[in-house]
Amino acid sequence: MKVLTLIFFSFASLLLMMITSFHSTVLYVSFNMLTIGTMGVDFTLIIDTCSVCFLMIVCWIGANVMLFSISYMSSDTRKDYFHNVMMLFIFSMFILILSASFTTLMIGWDMLGVTSFLLIMYYPSNESKMSAFMTVMINRIGDVLIILSFTVLVWSGSTSFWGYFGYSVFFLFVASMTKSAQFPFSAWLPAAMAAPTPVSSLVHSSTLVTAGVYLAMRLLSEGTSAWCLSMLGLFGSLTMVMGGAAALIEHDIKKAIAFSTMSQVGVMMVTLSVGLPELAMFHLFTHGLFKALLFLAAGNLLIFSCGCQDMRLMGGLSSYCTITQTSFIVSMLSLVGLPFMSAYYSKHMLVQGFYSSSSNLLTMVSFTIGLLLSVMYVLRIIYLVVWNKSKMVLPSISHDWKMKAPLLTLSVSSIMAASLLLPLLLPLPEISHTPMYIDIFISSVGLCGVCLFVLMVNFFDPHMLPKYDLFYFLNKSSYYPYFTLNKLSSEIVNSDMMWFDPYKLSKSVFSWASKWALFFSSWK
Numbered sequence: 001m002k003v004l005t006l007i008f009f010s011f012a013s014l015l016l017m018m019i020t021s022f023h024s025t026v027l028y029v030s031f032n033m034l035t036i037g038t039m040g041v042d043f044t045l046i047i048d049t050c051s052v053c054f055l056m057i058v059c060w061i062g063a064n065v066m067l068f069s070i071s072y073m074s075s076d077t078r079k080d081y082f083h084n085v086m087m088l089f090i091f092s093m094f095i096l097i098l099s100a101s102f103t104t105l106m107i108g109w110d111m112l113g114v115t116s117f118l119l120i121m122y123y124p125s126n127e128s129k130m131s132a133f134m135t136v137m138i139n140r141i142g143d144v145l146i147i148l149s150f151t152v153l154v155w156s157g158s159t160s161f162w163g164y165f166g167y168s169v170f171f172l173f174v175a176s177m178t179k180s181a182q183f184p185f186s187a188w189l190p191a192a193m194a195a196p197t198p199v200s201s202l203v204h205s206s207t208l209v210t211a212g213v214y215l216a217m218r219l220l221s222e223g224t225s226a227w228c229l230s231m232l233g234l235f236g237s238l239t240m241v242m243g244g245a246a247a248l249i250e251h252d253i254k255k256a257i258a259f260s261t262m263s264q265v266g267v268m269m270v271t272l273s274v275g276l277p278e279l280a281m282f283h284l285f286t287h288g289l290f291k292a293l294l295f296l297a298a299g300n301l302l303i304f305s306c307g308c309q310d311m312r313l314m315g316g317l318s319s320y321c322t323i324t325q326t327s328f329i330v331s332m333l334s335l336v337g338l339p340f341m342s343a344y345y346s347k348h349m350l351v352q353g354f355y356s357s358s359s360n361l362l363t364m365v366s367f368t369i370g371l372l373l374s375v376m377y378v379l380r381i382i383y384l385v386v387w388n389k390s391k392m393v394l395p396s397i398s399h400d401w402k403m404k405a406p407l408l409t410l411s412v413s414s415i416m417a418a419s420l421l422l423p424l425l426l427p428l429p430e431i432s433h434t435p436m437y438i439d440i441f442i443s444s445v446g447l448c449g450v451c452l453f454v455l456m457v458n459f460f461d462p463h464m465l466p467k468y469d470l471f472y473f474l475n476k477s478s479y480y481p482y483f484t485l486n487k488l489s490s491e492i493v494n495s496d497m498m499w500f501d502p503y504k505l506s507k508s509v510f511s512w513a514s515k516w517a518l519f520f521s522s523w524k
Contacts, residue, residue, distance in 0.1 A: 002087055003067045010059035017052040021424045046100035054097050057285050058206045061292045062090045064406035068296050069198035071402040089115040093207045102150050113139045116208050120195040131191035138188045142178035145171040169219050170228055180212025180265050183239040189262055193254040201295035204261040205288040213268045213284055217277045233273030233363045239266035240370025247377040252309045253298050263374055270367055271350050274357035282425050283346035289417055293410035294331035300324040311384040327407040334414050336378040342418035355438045375449025
């Protein structure tokens with residue numbers, strides 16, 4: 001029933017998207033919840049081509065993931081609870097997508113945070129609990145920034161943030177960075193892989209991570225300050241490099257895919273920073289389709305490997321399941337932007353748009369390195385999972401149609417989606433042609449990535465890259481969660497305790513003053 005409901009809403013959103021696109025219609029549904037003095041607290045929803053298209057993608061991916069999870073979680077004793085929380089998770093995304101005021105934004109934002117916390121800590125293990133805590137803690141930073149944005153909006157006498165700019169939009173931009181796992185708020189994204197695979201598929205394709213990109217896209221307009229966009233582009237490009245480098249050396253297949261999501265979301269943020277929101281949203285939709293497919297194919301691989309997530313032990317996928325192999329390769333080729341995939345059109349146009357725009361040197365260099373790394377980690381994952389020889393005996397398992405059907409439908413969607421979305425999101429007059437030297441440069445970056453991967457295979461062992469200090473440093477597990485969970489948590493506890501203990505207050509102030517004095521003295 002839940003699957004049929006999501007399919008119905010998907011086709012209804014498709015029909016509504018065609019209507020709003022052809023007639024260039026934007027509808028606002030609003031009613032007043034509360035009036036405080038001259039300020040009105042409104043519950044406002046927006047219905048336009050972008051929002052209903054995103055709804056269609058979320059419903060379509062959600063239907064396939066729910067169908068997959070029926071079989072994937074069939075042996076679990078709490079599967080009904082799991083499916084109900086999943087539906088609430090998807091419904092929270094509905095509210096966030098349609099939000100056009102602070103009230104609806106906060107409702108959808110907090111519901112996403114609560115439901116994601118419940119889903120990540122679904123498995124009764126310490127890893128799941130710590131991962132859920134990390135996710136909540138980082139997303140609470142976004143909540144604080146949204147509340148700060150609200151205090152700025154109160155001075156304007158309204159809770160509608162569309163068309164109002166200044167510090168309010170800056171706070172919301174940073175809040176979107178926390179939800180989309182941009183540097184330096186990226187630690188929670190690989191940690192969220194402690195959740196079941198269907199949850200990972202939703203989180204990385206069309207819900208939690210993409211919510212930050214969607215919010216940033218909604219805030220983007222001509223009134224946004226240039227330094228705010230430069231900050232967004234710089235941190236987005238750094239996220240590309242960090243995610244690509246970590247994916248290149250990660251052994252856990254789910255975490256490697258998670259790092260690829262970091263890299264791709266960084267691409268979208270950089271595109272937003274140069275004023276191309278339509279291209280960023282186009283890539284967001286195509287990325288959601290093939291990333292959901294990639295996680296579901298990885299879920300099948302985990303079943304084949306009896307739960308082993310180490311890619312070094314995998315291999316020989318072609319010998320066991322043709323559907324899983326085809327789906328996995330289609331999703332990986334879409335990730336790198338191979339021609340004739342839907343992601344090729346979105347990513348190629350996106351990269352062309354970035355190099356045709358004006359951007360600072362650091363962002364451009366980081367963006368290029370991120371593209372180079374994306375080619376390398378895609379080839380490495382394919383090499384380890386498909387071409388490599390298996391290091392374990394894989395059982396002969398036959399999946400039912402509930403696990404095969406989502407792979408087939410999402411594979412077709414990953415190939416054909418551009419033909420449907422491109423005319424609706426990017427009309428022909430808005431599609432510009434770029435100089436040939438930009439296309440040559442983009443192709444050269446891709447070829448360099450292939451050559452570097454070949455050198456890496458010949459001169460380095462792809463299975464043992466973390467033994468090198470440089471690669472180990474780039475891996476997130478070497479420092480990032482440690483800082484987030486241990487260092488930051490201890491500082492928060494100390495700052496809370498000092499209000500109850502005057503001696504601890506004076507001791508903390510003296511400690512901080514000593515650290516800052518030592519820092520400044522080192523620069524003399």
